[in-house]
Amino acid sequence: MMIGSLEATHPLQPGGRLLVDGAEWDFQTVHRVYDAVEAIAREELGLDVYPNQIEIISAEQMLDAYSSVGMPLMYAHWSYGKHFARDEALYRKGYTALAYEIVINSNPCISYCMEENTMAMQTLVIAHAAFGHNHFFKNNYLFQQWTDAAGILDYLDFAKRYVASCEERYGVEAVERTLDAAHALMGQGIFRYPRARKLSLADYERLRRERLERDEQDYRDLWRTVPSAPPAREQDVADDDARERKRNLRLPEENLLYFLEKNSPKLRTWQRELLRIVRNVAQYFYPQRQTKVMNEGCATFVHYTIVNRLYDKGLISEGALLEILHSHANVVAQFDYNDPRFSGFNPYALGFAMMQDIKRICVEPTDEDRVWFPDIAGRQDWAAVLRDVWANYRDESFIRQFLSPRLIRQFRMFALSDSATDPKVHVEAIHDDEGYRTVRSKLADSYDVANNEPDIQVVGADxxxxxxxxxxxxxxxGVGLSDAGKEATLRHIRRLWGYEVRLEETTG
Incomplete structure (x- = not known):
């Protein structure tokens, strides 16, 4: 079920009536809530969002979205079916719950809401996804730089149809072998730095069609009857072409999928297109990997602020607010390091706490805040400060710039020194005057995606x-690759390259 593009055509309830009355929801109520949330988001927080498309889906549809990396359509691959079967079994047995929503970085921005949600939870989801995430997707520089929100759904539709056509023409097994190898290299299939020329996803598809049409027009069957050049001359030309090609490889190259797509001696045209599809999908998700704390912190701060304003304006009841805050408290829960459930910092908890802290520094700064954050301490327009932060930072730079001593104390952070050459782990810094900057720097480094993935580059190709x-x-x-993972990945690279592949290791 879909509520298309929601416009502000449904005025708030007259006579001071509540927007939400009980747990049940209907589309008219969702429209009213949307309009009230939009008014606060735009007028009080100054949010700038893509047009919204809100879809109400079932639990099975949510599981299906899970399995296809959260996208409304995706090409077929056996791994997606495996993920669906696993998640469905865990959900049916009660071992895991489903997300309240999934939001897609597209234009219009698509938000999936669970039909099992109460109306209070639908209110939270609309504020969180349709305005918090939506604003972040549209305005953050990484998404503007690397993603094509207007073209992604059309491109995925093309990818789905293209993979299906390849399966019909070349066989499911051959297509899956190529996709398996490409999926294994998705982490090494992205450009980490801006390139001189950036094509939209729609341009990729247009150029692909033009290449095929040009190849068909250039093909002339009569050329088969023309006598070939003498073997020696033909070999000389081939050697010259090979030397020129080697000069044009532009090594080293960090994007392995791109290098293999352009230079593999073995791949056929349809296989190169499959590699291009996989690396375009990987590139699309790259900004999300770099902004998990900021993205979730922004959306959580937005929904928290909006639902409290709805209550202050008398538009939702105490019961609805308490239900929302109960869910909110679960989302931002942070376990202690010695708790069995601890698995690192909860991005919702850290991101929300930092957004709240920035607001506090702007409105009620302490002397410590004025020393650490002279540019924003005392600025009353906290919403403008947050919009600037959401637009111009990623997790690593955001933490390095805005994590305050107060939050370091509140989270009781400390930094460990861990080296492969030292059998012991040492506490390098704690939450005190001497350790604040070290703790902040270490935490920021841990959110740098480049530090969390192997640095593997193509340095030679004969x-x-x-x-x-x-x-x-x-x-x-001094940390190397695991033997099992290394050999498995090298097998995939050999399959795509077609010849021997060697991996050298060196210290940075």
């Missing part, structure tokens, strides 16, 4: 002889 591909892995802190 296109004249036996054609070995040479990769170089630069170790960080």
């Amino acid at each position: 296109t004249l002889g036996d054609r070995p591909l040479v990769l170089r892995h630069t170790l960080r802190n």
